[in-house]
Amino acid sequence: MSFLINLKTFTDSRGNLTVIEKIIPFDIKRIFYIYGVDKSVRGGHRHHNTIQAAICIQGKCTIFSDNGNESENFVLDHPAKCLIINPEDWHTMHEFSEDAILMVLASEYFEPSDYIFEPYD
Template sequence: MFSSSVYNCNVIDLPKIHNRSGNITPIHGELDIPFDIKRVYYLYDIPGGESRGGHAHYRLYQLLVAASGSFDVILDDGRMRKTVSLNRPNVGLLITPGIWRDLVNFSSGAVLLVLASELYNADDYIRDYETFLSLIAKQNYSG
């Protein structure tokens, strides 16, 4: 089911084209990131102290980018945890399927841009952490 570990979730340096009048970062699916982009959304106006995420996906790949401000991503594969801080708009975090993610410590005015490999599908979400751990344990037991 899941072959991912937190070590499969890597920070990707994205292209940055510098111009006197401002920078631009173009992102091309299957060129700059390892999947075709089928959905784009962003989170903003997140109240201080709030967290987002709190789920995993069966099939979905995502690239998270701090388009503005900063936040931390806590990655969890059921065995290990890793925290990645995002604070530059030309750097993204690739999250593979089977990884639990919690998004915390949003700065004031933070904007989180998400590029996804699939259209929204509620059935692709694992929203309960105990269920997630149970799925990982069954996978590890069955080999």
């Protein structure tokens, strides 16, 4: 099942610095980001192999995750929150704020055959 991790953040009078180092449970092969989303629902799939780490680096969004046994909505509303999405987690991304930028780190290169679009019953 998907789970949240907190990214190490250093804060002082100059601002904040959030570090992604030695905490992502996979080697990163691809990075993409989603922004300028209207009221649409994004995602709607799971994977055969790809593990993902989702970070809303600006604004906020909600990610629904269902692994066939349990489901949960995760609100990403701070750039130090990171949601790990396992391959079996059928997920959608929704409720994007107007300024939201969702960055996703992926364990695999893009491969159309890795996607499973049917949700669990």
